[in-house]
Amino acid sequence: MDRYEAGTVEAKWQRVWEESRAFEVPNPEPGAPRSPRKNYVLEMLPYPSGSLHIGHVLVYTLGDVLARFYRRSGSEVLRPMGYDSFGLPAENAALKEGEHPRKIVERNIESIRGTMQRLGWAIDWSRELSTHEPEYYRWNQWLFLKFFEHDHAYRKAAVVNWCPNDQTVLANEQVKDGHCERCGAEVEARKLEQWFFRITAFAEALLDEMKELEWPERVLAMQRNWIGRSEGAEILFRVDELDLDLPVFTTRPDTLFGATFFVLAPEHPLVDRLAEQSPNGEELREYVRRAAARPAAERAAGTGKTGIFTGFFATNPVNEARIPIWVADYVLMEYGTGAIMAVPAHDERDREFAEQFDLPIKPVIEEGELIDSAQFSGMPHEEAAKAIVEWLGTRGRGRPAVSYRLRDWGWSRQRYWGCPIPVVYCDDCGIVAVPEAELPVLLPEIEDYKPKGIPPLAQAEDWVRVPCPQCGKEGRREVETMDTFVDSSWYFLRYCDPHNDGAAFDREITDYWMPIDHYTGGVDHSTVHLIYARYFMKVLNELGLVGAREPFKRFFGNGFVTQGGSKISKRSGTATTPDELVEIYGADATRLAILFIGPADQDMEWTESGVEGMQRFLRRLWRVVGEVAAGGEGRPSDPSGGDALARKAHRTIDRVTDDLGRRHQFNTPISAVMELVNDLVKAPSDPAARFAAETAVSLLQPWAPHITEELWETLGHERLWEEPWPVADPAMLEEDTFELVVQVNGKVRDRLLVPVDLPEDELVARAKESPRVQAHLDGGEIRQTIVVPRKLVNLVVG
RNA sequence: GCCGAAGUGGCGGAACUGGCAGACGCGCCGGACUCAAAAUCCGGUGCCUGAAAGGGCGUGUGGGUUCGAGUCCCACCUUCGGCACCA
Numbered sequence A: 001m002d003r004y005e006a007g008t009v010e011a012k013w014q015r016v017w018e019e020s021r022a023f024e025v026p027n028p029e030p031g032a033p034r035s036p037r038k039n040y041v042l043e044m045l046p047y048p049s050g051s052l053h054i055g056h057v058l059v060y061t062l063g064d065v066l067a068r069f070y071r072r073s074g075s076e077v078l079r080p081m082g083y084d085s086f087g088l089p090a091e092n093a094a095l096k097e098g099e100h101p102r103k104i105v106e107r108n109i110e111s112i113r114g115t116m117q118r119l120g121w122a123i124d125w126s127r128e129l130s131t132h133e134p135e136y137y138r139w140n141q142w143l144f145l146k147f148f149e150h151d152h153a154y155r156k157a158a159v160v161n162w163c164p165n166d167q168t169v170l171a172n173e174q175v176k177d178g179h180c181e182r183c184g185a186e187v188e189a190r191k192l193e194q195w196f197f198r199i200t201a202f203a204e205a206l207l208d209e210m211k212e213l214e215w216p217e218r219v220l221a222m223q224r225n226w227i228g229r230s231e232g233a234e235i236l237f238r239v240d241e242l243d244l245d246l247p248v249f250t251t252r253p254d255t256l257f258g259a260t261f262f263v264l265a266p267e268h269p270l271v272d273r274l275a276e277q278s279p280n281g282e283e284l285r286e287y288v289r290r291a292a293a294r295p296a297a298e299r300a301a302g303t304g305k306t307g308i309f310t311g312f313f314a315t316n317p318v319n320e321a322r323i324p325i326w327v328a329d330y331v332l333m334e335y336g337t338g339a340i341m342a343v344p345a346h347d348e349r350d351r352e353f354a355e356q357f358d359l360p361i362k363p364v365i366e367e368g369e370l371i372d373s374a375q376f377s378g379m380p381h382e383e384a385a386k387a388i389v390e391w392l393g394t395r396g397r398g399r400p401a402v403s404y405r406l407r408d409w410g411w412s413r414q415r416y417w418g419c420p421i422p423v424v425y426c427d428d429c430g431i432v433a434v435p436e437a438e439l440p441v442l443l444p445e446i447e448d449y450k451p452k453g454i455p456p457l458a459q460a461e462d463w464v465r466v467p468c469p470q471c472g473k474e475g476r477r478e479v480e481t482m483d484t485f486v487d488s489s490w491y492f493l494r495y496c497d498p499h500n501d502g503a504a505f506d507r508e509i510t511d512y513w514m515p516i517d518h519y520t521g522g523v524d525h526s527t528v529h530l531i532y533a534r535y536f537m538k539v540l541n542e543l544g545l546v547g548a549r550e551p552f553k554r555f556f557g558n559g560f561v562t563q564g565g566s567k568i569s570k571r572s573g574t575a576t577t578p579d580e581l582v583e584i585y586g587a588d589a590t591r592l593a594i595l596f597i598g599p600a601d602q603d604m605e606w607t608e609s610g611v612e613g614m615q616r617f618l619r620r621l622w623r624v625v626g627e628v629a630a631g632g633e634g635r636p637s638d639p640s641g642g643d644a645l646a647r648k649a650h651r652t653i654d655r656v657t658d659d660l661g662r663r664h665q666f667n668t669p670i671s672a673v674m675e676l677v678n679d680l681v682k683a684p685s686d687p688a689a690r691f692a693a694e695t696a697v698s699l700l701q702p703w704a705p706h707i708t709e710e711l712w713e714t715l716g717h718e719r720l721w722e723e724p725w726p727v728a729d730p731a732m733l734e735e736d737t738f739e740l741v742v743q744v745n746g747k748v749r750d751r752l753l754v755p756v757d758l759p760e761d762e763l764v765a766r767a768k769e770s771p772r773v774q775a776h777l778d779g780g781e782i783r784q785t786i787v788v789p790r791k792l793v794n795l796v797v798g
Numbered sequence B: 001g002c003c004g005a006a007g008u009g010g011c012g013g014a015a016c017u018g019g020c021a022g023a024c025g026c027g028c029c030g031g032a033c034u035c036a037a038a039a040u041c042c043g044g045u046g047c048c049u050g051a052a053a054g055g056g057c058g059u060g061u062g063g064g065u066u067c068g069a070g071u072c073c074c075a076c077c078u079u080c081g082g083c084a085c086c087a
Helices: A006-019 A054-072 A088-097 A101-118 A134-149 A199-212 A217-227 A253-258 A270-277 A281-293 A296-301 A348-357 A381-394 A507-513 A529-542 A578-585 A587-596 A608-631 A644-662 A668-682 A689-700 A705-714 A760-769 A771-777
Strands: A038-043 A076-078 A153-163 A168-170 A188-197 A230-239 A244-250 A261-264 A307-315 A322-328 A339-342 A398-403 A423-426 A430-433 A465-467 A474-477 A518-522 A555-558 A737-744 A747-755 A782-788 A792-797
Touching: A006 A101, A006 A578, A006 A587, A006 A705, A038 A054, A038 A507, A054 A076, A054 A518, A054 A555, A054 A578, A054 A587, A054 A644, A088 A101, A101 A578, A134 A153, A134 A430, A168 A188, A199 A217, A199 A529, A217 A529, A217 A555, A230 A253, A230 A381, A244 A253, A244 A339, A253 A381, A261 A270, A261 A307, A270 A281, A270 A307, A270 A322, A281 A307, A281 A322, A307 A348, A322 A348, A339 A348, A381 A398, A578 A587, A578 A608, A587 A608, A587 A668, A587 A705, A608 A668, A608 A689, A608 A705, A644 A668, A644 A689, A668 A689, A689 A705, A737 A760, A737 A771, A747 A760, A747 A771, A760 A771, A760 A782, A760 A792, A771 A792
Parallel strands: A038 A076, A038 A518, A261 A322, A518 A555, A737 A792
Antiparallel strands: A153 A168, A153 A188, A230 A244, A230 A307, A230 A398, A261 A339, A307 A322, A423 A430, A423 A474, A465 A474, A737 A747, A782 A792
16 A cells, blocks of 8 residues: 555545535425424635635634534535625725735635635535625515615714724724724724614614523623613603703613712713703713724723713602702713713712712612612612612512613725615615615726725726616715625525525525524624524524524634734744645644644634644554555454454444533544554554444544545445434443542552442452552551442541 | 633643543654664653662642542633723
């Protein structure tokens, strides 16, 4: 048998898989019942803004191991691939390289596809898609029209996050610590007209339906934080001078008797009216201007409160106390009602403000009970909260209320490289949807698409000017484009039915495959893509377009791969690319190495010594299998030899199947197979050697599909990728003997090999006979004897 | 401050429901092969003590439950991630 040459073996099998279309899966026949064997395995699609890096190798190898394992376990596996090719990442890459984004992404897609094929990922390439192609974004536009028609999408003026570097608006989810998630520039506040999706209308559903998800707790927790549900009450404060009621949201209605002043956010619509009627109106307006100019980051830091008294008073509904109304920028317009009752005795921020402006501080809770609170005094404060809201309710001054931190999703962008939004602005008709029949609205070619603050599409005058679809008068097209997260909020539905040119997808087909059974990707998308896609699914469900309400039944959040440590590369000193790794070590060794590092859901440091170790392991496997195949000619594979090696092989089947299939561990199965191979190397002429070799090869196939396919052939078989997953013989998992651990006072003193069927009293007798144990009993009296069947005997002496 | 995850050899990590701590790999040490090196193979490798047999200690810290704790409970420390003038 020849020496192991990874390159040759890998090229051979990749060609075979391609020619036999090994990983393509057909859609069900119309009317076919949903199969319990269907299994949709997906990883987040890549941005083709560059080439793949070691982190991608982790994600897609994870998915690949699962897909290959499920396929051999009898599942009908759908595992497609595509490219998130519109949007900022690609456009910025294009600007940097000075070429058109389409050219850049299409070149990158070519290169990425090549890398994916060289890594041997089992993908159904017949379903490949790119979001920048009209065949895809046409349906993006169609879905938008459905959202628009049913008032899930709307346009409004709002203070938004503006990235001065990328010259575009960012969603809240794309701002981290006041900086642009992509370029790191400090985000500014700007008031602009923008497109939004009403994701807040689904806040409760997004929270509630998490119950059905098999997701890591940390990701669910992040979504819970992001949605930020608070339970409390809405309470009305009377302003007599203006003859109106001001609502406030509070989570602490029990402190209502301690409210000593009232605060409005500077952006509150009432402030203008107050300024008109106030003697110090000019001062008030000046304060509002200054607050608006203050950098968002400084305002959020919360140090050094500023504010101004309006001259007006509000009446506290519980005790008729007249409290002064202030305007201060520590109150946020976006949360609750933009107005608060201030309780300085029981709220840190209110206290700081009160101390600074010398306002009264009135404690109303002592040791958990209300004081100075009329008929509620003496009540435990939690009980009082309910009682006060109830009391207010009977008088029409308050009711229980829930507030959320989640904001509506702003998704229009002032950039070129994105999906055009199919609406026309008409002076007479307002915002008019482009008729479905006219889709797609193609993205026009323009010379200069550099970001300048105004959308680049505005320059394409011929394209912009268009008759109003409703009245025929001249109108203007929307010149903003969609955020790339719109594209990725439903791509998994298109994979189900990717070539449908009459609809975004056929509901019967998506209902067959959806929801995704196993989704994999980075946890950095926890409060971005993962929440948007869940929202989309709920809207599509309510529009009757899909049956499911959750897209991802199970989500696996892979860890980050760092490549920062010492000795990265032998040549350039920079990180080794996946293509180079395949070239040097082979795809199989690379795949094994990235998964062997540790638990795949934790961050990990990539080191090349790991992949060298895997290469050694594969060479060992190659050699020993060759030896077994040659030496055991004519000797049948014997799975029931009754000896240690056969039992080890069965135990390995059991371990690998359980670790991968039930526990979703990707590293420990590799160890288990290594153990089996180590045993095989020590006993290559064992009667069960052939069976052990077959088992090791078969079990390793999801991780190292090429070498195992070759060795499977060496062992006289074919098409391992279609071979049913091995099943352990329960009888062979049973041992005749076991190692009895003997403890004295909980410390191990001896280990005895004993038959499994030995009765308990006999186990104790044997334990006591052991000279090592005798030495530690030291003639003392045995006060207690613990026997754990098949495990140990513990003798407790006094 | 609130929410979440995690602390185990020189390193990455195993140990699933309380029952042999350190599987597997990396690294290191010794040996074989070789003129030599690489590759490969064989053996060793938690710490302290001992010539050895053995003994003692050991899973972030301090307590507790238990015959028995890396695993359960209480209190704390540290690191990482999310949210945060959110009323």
